[in-house]
Amino acid sequence: MAGHVAPALRALLANLIDYAGMFPPTSLAREAAVANYGRYRSAEHAWILGRFVIPAAQVMQMAPLDWPLAVLSDTDDPRAAAIESKNIISTSKPTYCEVVLDQLDEVKKAGSFAKIRTGGIILDAIPSIEDVSSYIIACADRKLSFKATAGLHHPIRSIHALTYELGAPSAMMHGFINVFLAAAFAWRGERDLDPILAETDPLAFRFDDSAHWRDRSLPAANIAQARESFAHSFGSCSFEEPVEDLNALGFL
Numbered sequence: 158m159a160g161h162v163a164p165a166l167r168a169l170l171a172n173l174i175d176y177a178g179m180f181p182p183t184s185l186a187r188e189a190a191v192a193n194y195g196r197y198r199s200a201e202h203a204w205i206l207g208r209f210v211i212p213a214a215q216v217m218q219m220a221p222l223d224w225p226l227a228v229l230s231d232t233d234d235p236r237a238a239a240i241e242s243k244n245i246i247s248t249s250k251p252t253y254c255e256v257v258l259d260q261l262d263e264v265k266k267a268g269s270f271a272k273i274r275t276g277g278i279i280l281d282a283i284p285s286i287e288d289v290s291s292y293i294i295a296c297a298d299r300k301l302s303f304k305a306t307a308g309l310h311h312p313i314r315s316i317h318a319l320t321y322e323l324g325a326p327s328a329m330m331h332g333f334i335n336v337f338l339a340a341a342f343a344w345r346g347e348r349d350l351d352p353i354l355a356e357t358d359p360l361a362f363r364f365d366d367s368a369h370w371r372d373r374s375l376p377a378a379n380i381a382q383a384r385e386s387f388a389h390s391f392g393s394c395s396f397e398e399p400v401e402d403l404n405a406l407g408f409l
Contacts, residue, residue, distance in 0.1 A: 162408075163364035164377040165365060165376070166408060167377075168380040168381040169341070170205045171381075171384065172204070172206065173205055173333070173384075174207055174392075175207040175208045175227050175393070176190070176207070176208070176209055176396050177210035177392040177394050178194070178394055179394075180210065180392075180394050181394065182278050193396070194209045202409070205399075207227075207390045208225040208390070209227065210229065212229045213228050213232075213234060225239075226239075228241070229242070232246070232248070233248035238251075239251040240252040240253070241255070241272060246267065247267040247268050248269075251270060252270060254270070254272060255271075256272070261296065261299060261301060270304065272303060272305070272306060273289065273292045274305075274308075276308010276331060280328045283308055284331075286331075289331060289354055290351050293340050293388075294343055297344055302388075303388065304391060305390075309393060309399075310394075310395055311398070312359070312399065313356070313357065313362070314335050314354070314356060316328065332356075334408075335353055337388050338353060339354050340387060341368070341375055341387075356371075
């Protein structure tokens with residue numbers, strides 16, 4: 158249960174991780190990913206779990222389950238709780254459009270949400286701190302909700318292997334606590350996000366009834382509002398790795 162978790166951290170992490178086990182670098186078969194998600198839903202940290210991410214072509218092959226599905230599609234899907242697309246589309250569901258910065262106005266006009274790619278399996282797929290900061294600020298300025306995807310397996314910005322293969326190259330990866338706490342500050346009106354995104358010291362972050370990064374603080378209620386109205390979630394091919402890291406750092 159999450160009873161021992163600091164209120165501000167619980168607000169930051171609640172339903173944060175959309176499980177995308179079928180996607181790189183894990184690339185599990187659908188059956189394995191489904192089995193994992195079912196197990197996570199009944200595990201201790203189920204409160205951190207969000208939607209199950211699945212390509213549209215595989216949705217009909219799943220047995221009917223009362224699960225929140227994030228379906229990768231360019232059209233609406235009757236079983237979807239949310240739609241994700243690399244094009245600017247509009248559906249009856251929450252729809253996340255993976256676009257570049259100068260397309261955000263079109264996404265807003267479509268009544269959809271934005272999606273930022275925060276990493277990948279090659280070094281060039283990792284955006285700079287400045288690019289992530291600019292994207293979050295641009296979304297905040299437009300009151301445009303967003304989600305993130307890829308590269309956020311670890312809570313705090315740090316160096317890790319880009320894939321699970323033996324001898325895989327390593328790189329500095331964005332941390333999901335960095336990104337989503339920065340977004341919560343942006344939602345409150347702050348625009349100096351680069352130092353938060355760049356932080357590599359876990360001890361610089363503290364959580365009680367507020368979240369603290371060095372000398373900046375944000376009450377749990379503000380974080381909860383930012384999560385509900387602005388910074389929704391991130392997709393990750395691993396749920397266990399982020400949770401294990403949170404435990405190792407003493408956050409959970």
